[in-house]
Amino acid sequence: MTDTRPTGIEWTDTDWSFETAAVQTGIPRGLGETVGIPVHQAAAFQFSTLEEAQDEFARNQGLSYARLQNPTVRALEERLTALEGGAATVALASGQAATLTAILSVCRAGDHVVSTASVFGGSAGLLNNILPLMGISATLTENTPDAIGAAMQPGTRLVWAETIGNPAGDVPDLSALAQIAHEHGALLGIDNTWGGVGYLCRPLDFGADIVTHSLTKWAGGHGSVMGGSVTVGTRHDLTRNPIYTDGSENSVLNVRGAAALAWRQRWLGAHQMGMTLAPQNAFLLAQGLETLALRLERESRTALALAQWLEEQPQVGRVSYPGLPGSPWHALARKYLHGGSGAVLTFEVPDPAAFLARLRVIRIAPNLGDTRTLVVHPWTTTHGRLPEAARRAAGVTPQSIRMSVGLESLKDLQADLAQALGELGQGEPG
Ligand SMILES: Cc1ncc(COP(=O)(O)O)c(C=O)c1O
Numbered sequence: 112m113t114d115t116r117p118t119g120i121e122w123t124d125t126d127w128s129f130e131t132a133a134v135q136t137g138i139p140r141g142l143g144e145t146v147g148i149p150v151h152q153a154a155a156f157q158f159s160t161l162e163e164a165q166d167e168f169a170r171n172q173g174l175s176y177a178r179l180q181n182p183t184v185r186a187l188e189e190r191l192t193a194l195e196g197g198a199a200t201v202a203l204a205s206g207q208a209a210t211l212t213a214i215l216s217v218c219r220a221g222d223h224v225v226s227t228a229s230v231f232g233g234s235a236g237l238l239n240n241i242l243p244l245m246g247i248s249a250t251l252t253e254n255t256p257d258a259i260g261a262a263m264q265p266g267t268r269l270v271w272a273e274t275i276g277n278p279a280g281d282v283p284d285l286s287a288l289a290q291i292a293h294e295h296g297a298l299l300g301i302d303n304t305w306g307g308v309g310y311l312c313r314p315l316d317f318g319a320d321i322v323t324h325s326l327t328k329w330a331g332g333h334g335s336v337m338g339g340s341v342t343v344g345t346r347h348d349l350t351r352n353p354i355y356t357d358g359s360e361n362s363v364l365n366v367r368g369a370a371a372l373a374w375r376q377r378w379l380g381a382h383q384m385g386m387t388l389a390p391q392n393a394f395l396l397a398q399g400l401e402t403l404a405l406r407l408e409r410e411s412r413t414a415l416a417l418a419q420w421l422e423e424q425p426q427v428g429r430v431s432y433p434g435l436p437g438s439p440w441h442a443l444a445r446k447y448l449h450g451g452s453g454a455v456l457t458f459e460v461p462d463p464a465a466f467l468a469r470l471r472v473i474r475i476a477p478n479l480g481d482t483r484t485l486v487v488h489p490w491t492t493t494h495g496r497l498p499e500a501a502r503r504a505a506g507v508t509p510q511s512i513r514m515s516v517g518l519e520s521l522k523d524l525q526a527d528l529a530q531a532l533g534e535l536g537q538g539e540p541g
Contacts (some may be wrong), residue, residue: 302325327426456513
């Protein structure tokens, strides 16, 4: 089909499907433009007059210094915004940087966060250990609307959950959590890392206000780069948050208007705290996004087949995967996830050390969303620093193995699991 669009214009086409936006967004059309996103390996950008420099320093909306903004990072941000159906994105150096920025964008000393307990260990660490240093408290509770509702306080500014809990595989009732948060004048923030940058789920469509990612996972997709992002939606209400509305004419909300939340996130995460994403990493992440749909569709299919097969193995205890019809989270997965139930499953084996030592294809590594299938023992690694009760609340037991399914064939993965499981119980300690 002939493309009749004029050239030389940057398009943000909101009608594009995920697959199209993933490869087309962030690339200008025109004579001599690169076909893909180029790397701008630069720390600073020129002005031709002092007036231009002064104007940019007053507004901070263009290019001046790469801690604040870089064209390659900006192209990635445009792409992430399109994929999540949001209003704006700031890309940062890691998922952890994104979580911290999201929380600090709506909380200050004296404020409170309610989170589901089944979140990534690093997020629980921020909530339990780092934010209290700044006077921000948190309640981590069961992933049900009733428990979340009961934990809300007058100073609660943020409700926090993951699209699919790590590693329990629990799925929050996004619409119900949004309603609870909004009734209390708080925002709903969702770590959508396991939702595949909008491929499996777009939480903003269900009432969330802020979406974060560890781009290190499915966005990059090859286990080769760290990154994170915070995307805001278009409908958030900040009129009950004193950071934004202090009653003065110069309140952040009055000065920044609808862009206030996105502005503060960039100002905090990149400008002030310097957790800036490097342009080379932005390039690799943008490239990873181009094949995300293909990868996650295939990985979800393999993960479901393996979860079903593992359920039938006598050596295997509980298998947690929201795509399993027997999962307590299956109904919510069907409501909120599309195109699959994700690439991660958790299962219990009697002797994790022996099982892991016998794997020949699957590798032991603390990452997710890699092209290679990776396993960890969350009890002693990713969640190892949490108190025992918190680990159990996150769905982790001493027998749990978390597996992020990659792109190997189902046959080879199943054979590897079978031989590792088959030798269990033969008396060889791990
Ligand atoms: C769900 C989730 N959120 C956030 C993070 C933190 O991301 P990063 O390791 O990129 O800092 C992780 C890391 O494993 C994660 O699994």
